[in-house]
Amino acid sequence: MKLTQAQVTDFQSITDSNSFEIGDVTCLVGKNEAGKTALLKALYRLRPYIPTDNKYDVTDDYPRREVEDYRYDVERGARQPAHVVQAVYIIEEEDLEPVHAELGTQALSSYEVTLYKGYDNQSTFTLNVDGQAALQYLLSHAQLPPDVSAILTKSTSVDGALQSLAGQETTTEVNRLNEILTNVQQNGWSKYVYSKFISPRLPKFLYFDEYFQMRGFENVEALQQRVAQNSLLSSDHPMLGLIEFARLDLSQLINSHRTQELVNKLEGAGNFLTRKMLRYWSQNKHLQMRFDVRPARPGDPEGMRSGTNVWTGVYDSHHMVTTNLGTRSRGFVWFFSFLAWYSQIQRRNEPLILLLDEPGLTLHGKAQEDLLRYFEEELQPYHQVIYTTHSPFMVDPRHFDRVRIVQDRGIDATEPLPPEEDGTKVLTEVLDASGDSLFPLQGALGYELYQTLFVGPNSLVVEGVSDLIYLQVMSALLEEEGRTGLSPKWTVTPVGGSDKVPTFVALLGAQRGMKVATFIDIQNKDQQSIENLFKRKLLKKNHVLTFADFTGTSEADIEDMFEPDFYIRLINEEYKSALSKPLKSSDLNSHLPRMITRLDAYFAKSPLKGSASFSHFRPARYLAEHIGTLKPTISPSTLDRFDEAFKRLNALL
Known part of the structure; x- marks a missing residue:
């Protein structure tokens, strides 16, 4: 069972953290006093590994400014004890097996369970159970004589089933059914399923800090x-x-x-x-x-x-x-x-979620890198890990998607903030974070870019190294013909995938004197994240360029800047020994919007020989190595597209 979402309210510095997603590894990044420890401690007390740590205390934990108002309202019955944590778990296949064995595959209406706990220190839950489906499966699969089974399966309610059982000969199976149905009659289907199957498998939280x-x-x-x-x-x-x-x-x-x-x-x-x-x-x-x-x-x-x-x-x-x-x-x-x-x-071998508060805080930067490797190899395969940090070296630059920004705007504000904006917040959108909160990510990014040497005062953000190669080759080709190439003032910065583009743009754009533009792929699913780059005023709209701006299509990768037959030639030449036959345009599904998706679909059905696999990089490398031979076959329309793109990019400098 995995924790997928959490929300903390009315706990120490937290009024409402916002609901935030949790993955296999989640990194809570924020400066000192932002409330990172409060988040972990609130989660920990929901289901602590050390049983004596399971209490929320109003005096110690309720936000101090409002605590007496809260006490007064609870005492006079004007409000219920506040919830502190709401946690959503996904019920995985291995957790479902015993449920399905007893109550059938239709017993659960959804595979989520939500836990709540607050200052009354009573855990509650929501779990959607289809009682009618569970009852029918239980009765129809009971090991009973045919005549008894025929009577029992006509029951449409728990009460009716118990009445039908009352007149039957006492057997082990009848006793089993009576026990289950009596429990359900007293507690309901949801509580029965939760108590018997779900609760014992819910992971506990193990909290570890310097103490x-x-x-x-x-x-x-x-x-x-x-x-x-x-x-x-x-x-x-x-x-x-x-x-x-x-x-x-x-x-x-x-x-x-x-x-x-x-x-x-x-x-x-x-x-x-x-x-x-x-x-x-x-x-x-x-x-x-x-x-x-x-x-x-x-x-x-x-x-x-x-x-x-x-x-x-x-x-x-x-x-x-x-x-x-x-x-x-x-x-x-x-x-x-x-x-x-x-x-x-x-x-x-207990199910646990590890909560690590500022792990490796006193470690050297290289040792912190070792610690991240330990998380990845030794912890993550067996447990979810949620850790806090303000160290750049504890942010894995390969996994910016794991980062959640923790900030409290109130500690920097000179005037009181509205209640809904005050207190510790967890941000999943990096574009909303303050400069101080972003600092650890900037440090991690800086270290990563320092190692790749792909950064300069004018950074053109692209997705991968293949984009860099295509731009360099086509720029040189156009300049040979006296046309416009990409200005050498641009430093082309591959960031390793579309999911990293917003993070890199946010961090690069925050640097003083840095001019940033993008030249990136676009798919329909990326439309919102690309629009956010300028809607959130991170970049000017004309600094966000996509290949679709020059192909006249709604979706495009850099490969779509070339004519289909030309790019297929690159594939045939580069993968000659791995193809069972030369590829033709007619072999590909023309209804798919982009060349790369067509090729992926084709190779899924007709895999390359041996251990070969299709990658974006190899055709780009082949073009660079054989440009002298291939140059005459590049169409004028391809040259025009790159020429127009370079002119627009250079105009931004």
Whole structure:
């Protein structure tokens, strides 16, 4: 089951966060004090991994400016306790199997369940169940004698079915039906399905921040006492996770029957965590994790001078020295503490959503890159991850679609804002964000562009490298003929896909002195996002150019700037060895609006030989490498289209 949407209201700095989408990995970006932590804590208390953290408290959590008005209204019955979180989950196929087995495939009217929880600390839900379909399936698939089944299947209500069962011989199957139907009669179909099938599979939230970091040493007896009194410190959870991961419990640390068994288990846990750690820790490859259990000594730290102590050491094989975990860098301690706790939790195979508050905050930029890789390879395949950051290096430039901007305009405003605009907001549209909120994305973008070297004071944003090649080739060709080529003042900036164009334009356009234009593909589904570039005054309308502006069609890629037969020739030449026969225009579906969609449809039915696959880049490269041979076959109308485009682009400089 996956969380797909959330909304937080009336919690700390949040009046109404807006509803925002959540994916496999969601990155909440915003400056300090924007309310990122409040969002995570509100979500966490909906279904916390640590059961004692499940309360919303009016005194601590309701927005302080309005809290007394709220209390008064609730006390006099003028309003109900406020909701804090509304969370929408999608019910996945594996979650549906037990529902379908008992109640049939038509039992659920939709595959969404919405959870609500607020200051009354009672969880409620909405789940659409087709009770009639569920009842008919349940009755018709019951293992009963034919005569009993015939009577029962005539029932059109739960009450009627129970009455029909009342006169039947008591069997295991009759008892099963009676139990189900009595439950439904008392609670309704939605509550029955939710309680039996949905609730047990809903993921809990695991929250982790700097306060969960291990100290590197603990007194076992004191830890036992905190466990017994249900008064664990945040830092206890990773330590307990580590001990459980070593297949030990606290009593075994004190009363181990065999020393070597204890040593072996601690050593095994240390070796596993060392391997895992070093895979994602590029800062020092000479580290080994070591754990030790010893009787307390008079000179040990306060609170550890009696009983038994457990110590977490880090051995550096380069410097040949062991130091306590707590003396290592804060970034290392954070990473290891999370790894220790998560490794133990992972063994339980529980459905979890990970909430990571400012992960890797004290890590070097390269180590933050390692942490993102850890998220991608170790966490995301098993759990949804929602994390907060204000570091550019914790924003993955390959996945700007994961970013949600968190901002609170009120903390910068000199005058009070209208209530609907005040407080922490989550923005999914980057074009609405303030400069401060965009800063981490600008940093991530800057780092990415620095590595590609495709940025300058006049940036022409295109989708991919193939667009860059076509523009360079056709510009040179036109200039040879004394016509207009693309001005060298333009730096053509490929951004890696149409979904990245708005983000790159927003971030580039925010730079002082930067002139930005686009020359991009257009499909019907892209129309709104392209119009937003100028409707939101990010670019002037005449700076947003699409290939359709020059092909006279409603949709167009750069490949449509060429005549169809010419582009098919590029395909035939470049993929000669992979085609079963030369491609002809008549082989393609002319009803599809663009050349690329026609080719995709064709190759879906007639795949290329071997491991070859169609890509935009290879025909562009072939044109660049063979332009001398191909130049005479390029039509005058193609040259005219590129000539007109270059003139319009150059006029913007």
